[in-house]
Amino acid sequence: MSLRWDTSEHIVLGRFVVKWLFITAVLGAAVGSAVAFFLWLLHQATVIRWQLPWLVYFLPLAGIAIVVVYAKWGKNSAGGNNLVMEQIHEPGGGIPKRMSPLVLFATVATHLFGGSAGREGTAVQMGGSIAQALGDLFKLNKPDTRIFLTCGIAAGFGAVFGTPLTGAIFALEVLTLGRMRYEALIPCLMASMFGDLACSMWGIHHTHYSIIAAALHLDDAVAKITPLISGKVALASIFFGLAGYLFAELTHTLSHLFTKYVPTYWVRPIIGSALVLGISYLLGTRDYLGIGVLTADGTGASIVNAFKGDGITAWSWFWKLLLTAITLSSGFKGGEVTPLFFVGATLGAALASLFGLPVDLMAGLGFIGVFAGATNTPLACTIMGVELFGAQCLPYFSITCFFAYLFSGHSGIYLSQKMESAKC
Amino acid sequence: MSLRWDTSEHIVLGRFVVKWLFITAVLGAAVGSAVAFFLWLLHQATVIRWQLPWLVYFLPLAGIAIVVVYAKWGKNSAGGNNLVMEQIHEPGGGIPKRMSPLVLFATVATHLFGGSAGREGTAVQMGGSIAQALGDLFKLNKPDTRIFLTCGIAAGFGAVFGTPLTGAIFALEVLTLGRMRYEALIPCLMASMFGDLACSMWGIHHTHYSIIAAALHLDDAVAKITPLISGKVALASIFFGLAGYLFAELTHTLSHLFTKYVPTYWVRPIIGSALVLGISYLLGTRDYLGIGVLTADGTGASIVNAFKGDGITAWSWFWKLLLTAITLSSGFKGGEVTPLFFVGATLGAALASLFGLPVDLMAGLGFIGVFAGATNTPLACTIMGVELFGAQCLPYFSITCFFAYLFSGHSGIYLSQKMESAKC
Numbered sequence: 001m002s003l004r005w006d007t008s009e010h011i012v013l014g015r016f017v018v019k020w021l022f023i024t025a026v027l028g029a030a031v032g033s034a035v036a037f038f039l040w041l042l043h044q045a046t047v048i049r050w051q052l053p054w055l056v057y058f059l060p061l062a063g064i065a066i067v068v069v070y071a072k073w074g075k076n077s078a079g080g081n082n083l084v085m086e087q088i089h090e091p092g093g094g095i096p097k098r099m100s101p102l103v104l105f106a107t108v109a110t111h112l113f114g115g116s117a118g119r120e121g122t123a124v125q126m127g128g129s130i131a132q133a134l135g136d137l138f139k140l141n142k143p144d145t146r147i148f149l150t151c152g153i154a155a156g157f158g159a160v161f162g163t164p165l166t167g168a169i170f171a172l173e174v175l176t177l178g179r180m181r182y183e184a185l186i187p188c189l190m191a192s193m194f195g196d197l198a199c200s201m202w203g204i205h206h207t208h209y210s211i212i213a214a215a216l217h218l219d220d221a222v223a224k225i226t227p228l229i230s231g232k233v234a235l236a237s238i239f240f241g242l243a244g245y246l247f248a249e250l251t252h253t254l255s256h257l258f259t260k261y262v263p264t265y266w267v268r269p270i271i272g273s274a275l276v277l278g279i280s281y282l283l284g285t286r287d288y289l290g291i292g293v294l295t296a297d298g299t300g301a302s303i304v305n306a307f308k309g310d311g312i313t314a315w316s317w318f319w320k321l322l323l324t325a326i327t328l329s330s331g332f333k334g335g336e337v338t339p340l341f342f343v344g345a346t347l348g349a350a351l352a353s354l355f356g357l358p359v360d361l362m363a364g365l366g367f368i369g370v371f372a373g374a375t376n377t378p379l380a381c382t383i384m385g386v387e388l389f390g391a392q393c394l395p396y397f398s399i400t401c402f403f404a405y406l407f408s409g410h411s412g413i414y415l416s417q418k419m420e421s422a423k424c
Numbered sequence: 425m426s427l428r429w430d431t432s433e434h435i436v437l438g439r440f441v442v443k444w445l446f447i448t449a450v451l452g453a454a455v456g457s458a459v460a461f462f463l464w465l466l467h468q469a470t471v472i473r474w475q476l477p478w479l480v481y482f483l484p485l486a487g488i489a490i491v492v493v494y495a496k497w498g499k500n501s502a503g504g505n506n507l508v509m510e511q512i513h514e515p516g517g518g519i520p521k522r523m524s525p526l527v528l529f530a531t532v533a534t535h536l537f538g539g540s541a542g543r544e545g546t547a548v549q550m551g552g553s554i555a556q557a558l559g560d561l562f563k564l565n566k567p568d569t570r571i572f573l574t575c576g577i578a579a580g581f582g583a584v585f586g587t588p589l590t591g592a593i594f595a596l597e598v599l600t601l602g603r604m605r606y607e608a609l610i611p612c613l614m615a616s617m618f619g620d621l622a623c624s625m626w627g628i629h630h631t632h633y634s635i636i637a638a639a640l641h642l643d644d645a646v647a648k649i650t651p652l653i654s655g656k657v658a659l660a661s662i663f664f665g666l667a668g669y670l671f672a673e674l675t676h677t678l679s680h681l682f683t684k685y686v687p688t689y690w691v692r693p694i695i696g697s698a699l700v701l702g703i704s705y706l707l708g709t710r711d712y713l714g715i716g717v718l719t720a721d722g723t724g725a726s727i728v729n730a731f732k733g734d735g736i737t738a739w740s741w742f743w744k745l746l747l748t749a750i751t752l753s754s755g756f757k758g759g760e761v762t763p764l765f766f767v768g769a770t771l772g773a774a775l776a777s778l779f780g781l782p783v784d785l786m787a788g789l790g791f792i793g794v795f796a797g798a799t800n801t802p803l804a805c806t807i808m809g810v811e812l813f814g815a816q817c818l819p820y821f822s823i824t825c826f827f828a829y830l831f832s833g834h835s836g837i838y839l840s841q842k843m844e845s846a847k848c
Contacts, residue, residue, distance in 0.1 A: 003677045009833045010666075016848035017830065165806075165822045182602040183845055185802065186826050193819065197651060227621060242434075253427045378609065379803070382589075383818075391815035394807075395617065398589045402610050406441065409433045421607055424440035 020187040024151055027134055028194020031127045031155035035195065036202035038104050038122060039160065042291065045112035049289075050296035056114035056277060056289065063115075063269020066106045067331040071265060077102050080333075081121050082416035084128035088149045088175060089418060091142050095149070099129035106333035114289040116276060116323035117334025120160055124335070127156025127195070147184040150175070154188035155195030161337075162199070162206035163387040167192035170380035177376045177412065179420035207293050207304065225395045232355045236348070236362065237369050237400045241407025243347055244373025247321050247340065248411045254329035265331070272330025276323050287311075288323045292342040303338075303367070306345035309352065309359035317347035317366075336413050337371055344370030364389050365400040372401035373408030376417060381405075444611040448575055451558055452618020455551045455579035459619065460626035462528050462546060463584065466715065469536035473713075474720035480538035480701060480713065487539075487693020490530045491755040495689060501526050504757075505545050506840035508552030512573045512599060513842060515566050519573070523553035530757035538713040540700060540747035541758025544584055548759070551580025551619070571608040574599070578612035579619030585761075586623070586630035587811040591616035594804035601800045601836065603844035631717050631728065649819045656779045660772070660786065661793050661824045665831025667771055668797025671745050671764065672837045678753035689755070696754020700747050711735075712747045716766040727762075727791070730769035733776065733783035741771035741790075760837050761795055768794030788813050789824040796825035797832030800841060 049055050070078045077099040079086070087095055107122040131152025135145045150171045158167025168188040172180050258268045280286055287301040295302045295311070301320075305311040324339035348366025352359040364385065372381035378401040385397030406423055473479050494502045501523040503510070511519055531546040555576025559569045574595045582591025592612040596604050682692045704710055711725040719726045719735070725744075729735040748763035772790025776783040788809065796805035802825040809821030830847055 003673055006833065010831065013830055013833060013848060017827075165818060168822075169803075178606040180604045180606075181845065182604075182802075182847070186830055186848075189822060189826050193654065193823075230617065249427055378606075379593075386810055386815045386818060391810045391818075394589060394810060394815075398592075398613060399617075402613050403441075406437055406610055407434065409430065409437060421605065423606070424437060424610075 017186065021190060023134070023138055023140075023148065024155075024187055024191040025194050027131055027148070027151055028155050028159075028191050028196075029198045030130050030134065031123075031152060031191075032159045032195040032198025032200075033202060034100065034104070034126045034130060035123050035156060035159040036199045036204045038107070038119070038126065039199070039204050040202075041104070041108045042111055042119060045108050046290055049112055049114060053286070055112060056286070059113040059115060059277060060270045060273040062109045062113040063273050063330065063332055064266050066109060066333060067266050067269055070102065070106070070331075074098065074102055077125075081124050081414055084125060084149060084153060085175060085414060085416035087128070087132070088146050089416070091145055094136075095129045095132040097129060097133050100126045103129075103333055107335075110327065110332040110334050111290050114276070114286070115273075115327040115332040115334065116289055116292070116320065116339060117327050117332060117336075118324075118338035118340070119291065119335045120157055120337035121335030122333065123156035123160035124153050125156075127152035127154070131155075147187050150184045151187050151191035154192040158192030159195035159199035161384070162196060162204075163384055164192040164196040165189070166380050166384040166387050167195070169383055170375075170377050173377040173380050174375060174414065174417060176418040176420045177410075178423065180379070229357065230395065230399055232357060233365060233396045233399045234403050236351055236355055236357075236365065237403035238407045239347065239351060240344055240366055240369030240400065241373040241404035241409075243317060243321065243343055244340070244370045244375075244404060244408040245411045247325060247336070247343065247370070248374050248408070248413045250321070250325040251329050251336075251413060252415070254325055258330055269331040272326050272332065275326050275330075279319070279323060279326075283319060287316075288319045291338055292320060293338065301346060303342050303345050306342075306349045306363045306366075307360045309349050309363075312346045312349055314350045317343045317350065320346065336374065340371045340374050341367045344368070361393065361396070364393075365396060368397060369400040369404035373404035374413050376405060376408065376412045378402050378405035441610065445614060447558070447562055447564075447572070448579075448611055448615040449618050451555055451572070451575055452579050452583075452615050452620075453622045454554050454558065455547075455576060455615075456583045456619040456622025456624075457626060458524065458528070458550045458554060459547050459580060459583040460623045460628045462531070462543070462550065463623070463628050464626075465528070465532045466535055466543060469532050470714055473536055473538060477710070479536060480710070483537040483539060483701060484694045484697040486533045486537040487697050487754065487756055488690045490533060490757060491690050491693055494526065494530070494755075498522065498526055501549075505548050505838060508549060508573060508577060509599060509838060509840035511552070511556070512570050513840070515569055518560075519553045519556040521553060521557050524550045527553075527757055531759075534751065534756040534758050535714050538700070538710070539697075539751040539756040539758065540713055540716070540744065540763060541751050541756060541760075542748075542762030542764070543715065543759045544581055544761035545759030546757065547580035547584035548577050549580075551576035551578070555579075571611050574608045575611050575615035578616040582616030583619035583623035585808075586620060586628075587808055588616040588620040589613070590804050590808040590811050591619070593807055594799075594801050597801040597804050598799060598838065598841060600842040600844045601834070602847065604803070653781065654819065654823055656781060657789060657820045657823045658827050660775055660779055660781075660789065661827035662831045663771065663775060664768055664790055664793030664824065665797040665828035665833075667741060667745065667767055667794045668764070668799075668828060668832040669835045671749060671760070671767065671794070672798050672832070672835045674745070674749040675753050675760075675837060676839070678749050682753055682755075693755040696750050696756065699750050699754075703743070703747060703750075707743060711740075712743045715762055716744060717762065725770060727766050727769050730766075730773045730787045730790075731784045733773050733787075736770045736773055738774045741767045741774065744770065760798065764795045764798050765791045768792070785817065785820070788817075789820060792821060793824040793828035797828035798837050800829060800832065800836045802826050802829035 154171035158164040344366035345363040348362035352362040381401040578595035582588040768790035769787040772786035776786040805825040
C-alpha cells in the first residue's frame with residue numbers, strides 16, 4: 001500500500017478557495033459599503049434626534065410610512081431576518097433586491113424619530129438581499145446560493161459590529177438551534193473579513209467598550225479564574241438567559257396581540273408609538289429611545305455608561321427590553337441585537353453589587369450573555385467577548401454564553417431558526 | 425394569547441445543570457488528578473532519559489513489553505482514542521477500566537526510552553476510561569453515557585494542556601467531521617474546567633510559550649490585521665494543512681505496512697525502534713525523541729525554541745513527523761498532538777522568513793494550524809490560539825485553523841471520526 005497523496009482532491013480544494021475568495025470579496029465589498037453607509041446614516045439620525053427633540057412626536061407618522069411602504073411595495077421584505085434564514089433552509093422565491101433599501105431607510109427612520117431598535121437586523125437583511133442579487137448575477141447553483149446567503153449574514157454582521165470572526169460563526173450557528181455545519185465555514189470567514197474591511201475602509205469606527213481592561217483587573221482577583229467567581233458568573237448567567245427568553249417571548253406575544261386585536265395594519269405603529277412615548281414620558285427619560293449606545297448629553301442609561309455603572313437603575317434593562325419589543329412588534333424596523341446588548345449590560349451592571357463582582361465585568365458578561373440566550377448562538381457570543389473585550393476573561397465569557405444559552409430555553413428571537421435537538 | 429412562561433421548562437433545565445454539575449465535578453476531579461499524575465511521571469521520564477542517555481538502547485525492549493502487555497491483558501484497549509470515539513457514536517462494549525493504567529504506563533515507557541510521541545491521546549483515553557467507569561457507577565442511561573464519555577475527552581484534553589474551553593470544543597468537534605452538536609456543550613465545559621482545576625491544584629504548571637507577546641508586536645504591523653498579512657497567513661496555512669494531511673496519511677500507511685509485512689506483532693516495535701534510533705543517529709541529534717517541548721541542554725530543535733527561531737532547521741518538522749509516525753504505528757503509546765505542535769511550530773518558523781513574517785507569530789500559527797488540519801477541529805484550535813497566545817491575533821488564528829482544516833482534505837488522524845459532509 002502506498003501513501004495516499006490525492007492531488008486531485010487538493011486541486012478541488014484550491015479551486016473552491018479561489019472561487020469563494022473572488023465572490024466573497026465582491027460580496028464583502030458591497031455589503032461592507034452598504035453597512036458603512038447605514039452606520040453613517042444611523043449616526044446622523046441619532047445626532048439629529050438629540051438636537052431636535054420634537055422629532056419624536058412624528059414617530060407615529062414615521063411608523064405609518066414604514067408599514068405602508070412595506071405593505072404596498074415591499075413584496076415579502078417584511079419577512080426580514082426570518083426570510084433570509086428561510087431562503088437558506090429552503091431556497092424558494094429568493095430575497096427581493098428591494099429589501100436592502102427598504103430596511104435601510106426604515107431603520108434610519110425608526111431611529112430618527114425615536115423608536116427603540118438595533119442595527120444588526122438591518123445589516124443581516126442587507127447582506128442577505130445583496131447576496132441574493134449577486135448570487136443570481138454569478139448564476140450560483142442551489143447549494144452554492146445557500147452558502148452565499150449565509151455569507152451575506154456573516155458579512156453584514158461582521159461589518160456592523162466590527163467583529164469578523166463573530167460574524168462568521170454567528171451566521172453558521174444561528175441557522176439551527178443545537179447544531180453547526182461546516183460547509184460554509186471558509187466562505188463565511190472570508191465574506192465577514194471582507195465586509196469588515198470594506199466597512200472600515202469607509203472610515204467607520206466602532207464603539208470601543210472600555211471594559212475588563214487588562215490594566216484594571218490584571219492584578220485583581222478577577223484576572224485569575226477561580227471556582228468562586230466562575231460559580232457566581234454561572235448563576236448570574238441564568239438571569240441573562242431568562243432576560244433573553246423574556247425578550248424573545250414578549251416580542252412574539254406582542255406581535256400576535258397586534259395582529260389579532262388591531263386588524264388595520266397601519267394603526268399598529270400608532271399604538272406602538274403611543275406606548276413607547278408614553279412609557280418614556282412616565283419614566284421621565286428618553287434614554288431608552290434609539291440605539292442606546294450613548295445618550296445625548298453623555299449621562300443617563302446607555303451601553304457605554306453601563307460599563308461604568310453610571311446613570312442606570314435596577315430596572316433599566318427591563319424598560320429597554322419592553323420599549324424594543326413594542327417598537328419592533330408594532331411594525332418599526334431595526335435589529336434586536338444592540339438593544340439586547342443594552343439589556344444585558346444594564347442587567348449585568350445592576351447585578352454587579354449583588355454578586356460582588358466588578359461592574360465592567362458584569363456589564364460585559366451581560367452584553368454577550370443576553371444576546372447568546374436570545375439568539376441561541378453561544379459560540380459566536382463567546383468569540384464576540386474575545387473580539388470586543390480581549391482574551392483575559394475567556395473562561396467567564398464561555399460560562400456566561402453557554403449558561404445563558406441553556407436558560408433561555410427553547411425560545412429565541414428568530415422564528416425561522418430550526419431546532420435540531422433539545423438543549424437537554 | 426398570554427406570554428409563554430414555562431416554569432416547568434426551566435425546572436428541567438435547572439435539574440439538568442445540577443445533575444451534570446455534580447457528576448462532571450467527580451469526573452473532572454478524577455481525570456484531572458490522573459492527568460496531573462501522568463504529567464508528573466512524564467516529566468520525570470523525560471528528565472531521567474536526558475540524564476541517562478543509554479536508556480534509548482532499551483527502546484526495542486520497552487516496545488515489546490508494551491505490545492505484549494496490550495495483547496495479553498489489554499482487552500480492546502489498543503483501540504485507543506478511536507475506541508473512545510466509537511463508544512460515543514455507537515455505545516457497545518464500553519471502554520475497559522484497564523485502559524487508564526495501561527495507556528498511562530505505556531506512554532511513560534515510550535517517553536522514558538526515547539519514542540517520539542505526545543500526551544493528549546493518553547489524557548483522552550484516561551478521560552474516556554474513567555468516564556465509562558464512573559458512568560457505570562452512576563448508572564447513566566445510554567444517551568447520558570454518550571455525553572459523559574464526551575465529557576471524559578473534554579476533561580482529559582482540557583487538563584493536559586491547561587486549556588479548558590479548547591478541551592470542551594475539541595470534544596464536541598472531533599467526533600464528526602463537518603458538524604458540531606450542542607447537547608453536550610454545558611457538561612463538556614464543566615468537565616473540562618473541573619479537570620483543569622483539579623490538575624492545577626496538584627501543582628501542575630503548563631509550558632508557557634512566549635509568543636506573539638503583546639509587548640513584542642503591539643506597535644508592529646502585525647498587531648494591525650491587514651489584508652496583506654491575512655493573505656500570507658492563508659497561504660502559509662495551506663502548508664500547515666498539507667503537513668497535517670501528510671502526518672495522518674503516513675501514520676495510517678505505516679500501520680498498514682507493519683500489519684501486512686510484519687505478521688509477528690511483537691517484532692513491529694523492534695523495527696520501529698531501529699528506524700527511530702537509526703534515523704536519529706544519522707541526523708546526529710536526539711531532538712526528535714520524546715515529547716519535544718524542550719531539549720536536554722536547552723539548545724537544538726524543540727517547540728519552545730521554534731518560537732525563537734533557534735536550533736531548528738528547514739526540515740525539523742519533517743523529521744519529527746516521520747519519527748512520530750514510526751513510533752506510534754509500530755505499537756508505542758502516546759498522543760499525536762504535542763508532536764503536531766512540534767511539526768507546526770518548526771514548520772511555521774522555517775517558513776517565517778519566506779513569508780516575511782515574525783518567527784514567533786508563524787511558529788504559533790503552525791502550532792495550532794497543523795493540529796487543526798490533522799484532527800479536523802478548526803474552532804477548537806482557533807480557541808486554543810486565544811487560550812495560549814491571547815486575543816491579539818485572533819483573526820490570523822481563525823484564518824490559519826480554517827484554511828489548514830480545509831487543506832488537510834478528507835484526511836485525519838482519527839479513523840473513527842465520522843464524516844458528516846464533504847469539506848467543499
